[in-house]
Amino acid sequence: MRIRTAGVIAASMLCLVGAAACGDSKETPSSTPSAEKAGGELVIWADDKRSAALKPFADKFGQENGVTVKIQAISKDQQTTFLTASQQGSGPDVMVGAHDWIGNLVQNGAIDPVQLTDAQKTGLQAGALKAVTFNSQTYGVPYATENIGLIRNTDLAPDAPATMEDLVAQGKKLVAAKKASEVLCLQSGPTGDAYHAYPLYASAGGYLFGTTASGDYDAKDLGVGKPGSVAAFEKLRALGEKGDGALKRSIGPDNSVATFTGKKCAFLVSGPWATADAKKAGIKYDITAVPPFKGGKEATPFLGVQTFYVASKGKNKALAQEFVTNYVTTPELAVALYQADPRPPALTSALDQVKASDPDVAKWAEAGKNAIPLPAIPEMAAIWEPFGKAEAAVIGGADAKSTVDAATKTISAAITK
């Protein structure tokens, strides 16, 4: 009897709680229009550093337009997180990320093209605009560029080497004089690093993908495996552990900058992210382009471009387009983002403004003036690992021809799959 009473009480309580839940869910939509902010909501995803820099500008955009702007920091695996969330319908309206995601984002239908005016296009650095152009469409608004160069300890090496051979000679002299322990700090690690090796590879005559008539990278024309690439790997081998000892597998992403700031090497091949450490360590440095091999081609680094994307599956695409195409292209925002993370702005006017106060930025831009955009085609994913491993193998002294052939086989198999 008692239990039955309790059951009835319980059941009625349940109805109450349930009703409260119902009431809640019903209230939310109906209360929105009458709320003070009569606007939609814009959700932006960026990494930790940029989220903080974007915050004031997003708030300003929100206030000016009467909308709510939410910024969410995604600390790792941004691209995968964005793709998965987009597919489930819980993704952002605007995504901030690297330009070489474009190929994969487009094949997954995750981003929309943006239509920039001719004036906006001419305001951008040509390389940055080219980087975000894919299949003749502009797929986002670039705001910062990055490329690697040669950072030189000017106490140890006062003069910038004109060629790679010159660099090796200077480096060897320093090692012989016990002023340094390494000829060069260029990160490879046990599995190689295609990004950092690329300038040398390009200088020695290698290329990754040819280009189509429209200027896009052509996945059908694979440069790895061509005679030029074998010659380039021969050069890397000659610089490696069994040769000059300038390239070593023991120098990897974790210790290359630290070795340079520890004054154990006079030359570091790295990007703008390394200069903060050099400043902290009180090292006098200069930034120049990576020197080419003697008689070789130019040692062009890759150009990476940080980009604002409009998500295809965002809930507020019109607002996202407005934010990305008409607001992000202002120099104030570009300068603020530069202050959060010192990489050269993609907007020419912002670059000029920043150059005046920070000589490093001008040097980075100069070192990367002939940089080629990092291929954004999905096939690029097939290059990284096999290329890196082949690089590590020849640095360790393996035969260049057979190593390149094995890498080519793996890359071609992955591309055709």
Place this chain on the structure above:
Amino acid sequence: MTTQLEGPAVERALPAPEKMDKSSTLGSQAIKIVLLGLLVATSVWAAFPLAGGGHWAGLGLLVAATAGLIYLYLSPRHIPAKYLVPGTIFLVVFQIFPVLYTASTAFTNFGDGHRGSKSEAITAIQTASVTRVPGSTEYQLKIVTKGDALAFLITDPKSGQVSIGDADGLKPADGNPPAGWTVLNAGQASLRSKEITDFAVPTATGAIRSSGLTRAYEGKAVRAYEEDGDSIEDTTTGKVWKADDGIGAFVADDGERLAQGWKVNVGLSNFTRVLTDDTIASSFLGTLIWDFLFAIGSTGGTFLLGMFCAIALQSTRMRFRGLYRILLVLPYAMPSFAMLLVWRDMFNTDFGLINNVLGIHVDWLGTPITAQLAVLLVQLWLGYPYMFLVATGALQAIPAELTDATKVDGAGPFQAFRAVKLPLLLVALTPLLISSFAFNFNNFNAIYLTTEGGPFPADNPNAGATDLLITYTYRLAFGGSGAQYGFAAAISIFIFLIVAVVSAVSFRRTRAQEEVYS
């Protein structure tokens, strides 16, 4: 973590007391009401998106499950079910559902380029092909409404001409804004975002579309979907890509595929690919053998060292036993993630601690044998504290009389250990050893954070000397061709089969052993 135990959590159901006093009844009733209230609230919260999305089967299931649970806990009957149901629900949600989901993914081409549905792919292709008509004007845009109707009020910046456009086309506006129309500010307009994005004002050469809320451009979708032929046609080149529902992509006659594909059922092709792929076939056996060596070596090594320490520290003649025990457990207390990276750096040829301290120049991670030794050593360091802990516990559970009896019988300490302690220890620890084996067999972090599977032979970048099946197949499924979840799921089913067979055989043997010693 090197060793992980995931036995079912044992919850002992206390028998309900025969007579309950009034306060405990009220208290338990209150808890019951709150918990069931939360259940109903969760269901209601989940019901709206289900109903909104038209998932009626899911909604029915939700209602039935909620009603069933409420009935179960409000009715005085079905006492055993009250205890069994929560565990069963968690089993279904966290074990059975993921397994079924993985298994079902293995039969699809789910992965990069094939994530969504066919209609999503078509939308993506069409949207991506909208290009600005060359030489066309860049307009200024205002969004205007009259009643519910939406229109674009566009201004030609050169001529100053203001026009109003809707789905019927563009006509000159008799004012800015024209009478009867109100201009929406950005906030109001953003509430009708989808309509604005889809809005197109047809023109002779294309259509005027919005670019944000303040600009408009004249654009043209170059590629269009033809319902009749189930194909995509490029209106400028006339090229046609036909839908191939077998592979989930639009394919042209010359074999060219559009990048935007969709998810389709591909039957057993992922499984046959695992079995027939040349790269897999060429290095599968070597990787499998090393995987077994690694799992047995890690488990056996940590067990022997852990047990040795446990026995040594059991001796009552030893001083500071507590201190030693704490020191021994330290590696277990440190985050293995960070420790693996630290160990990797210590093995560095030129800058590593090991070479520097020993004054040698060994390329630890660069030659196969030393790299294999190195990862086993790291596993030993990370894993023995766990074995030490469980062996200490198991040793304490062995009655002292047994040891005394061996002394009476004249056995030496080693003989006593071999004949009495070790068998009893093994009975207690074998299930742990099996699970440790299964864990190490798939110990992705141990390899990926130290050697990444390397060193790799110069002529084969696919299979390294320390690659486990899991790191090796991870590279195949997520390396070169982007993420291929379907293929990865098929591989994980194969790995599951291998581990399941090994575990089943071992458990069978353990049972036989238990019968001997119990």
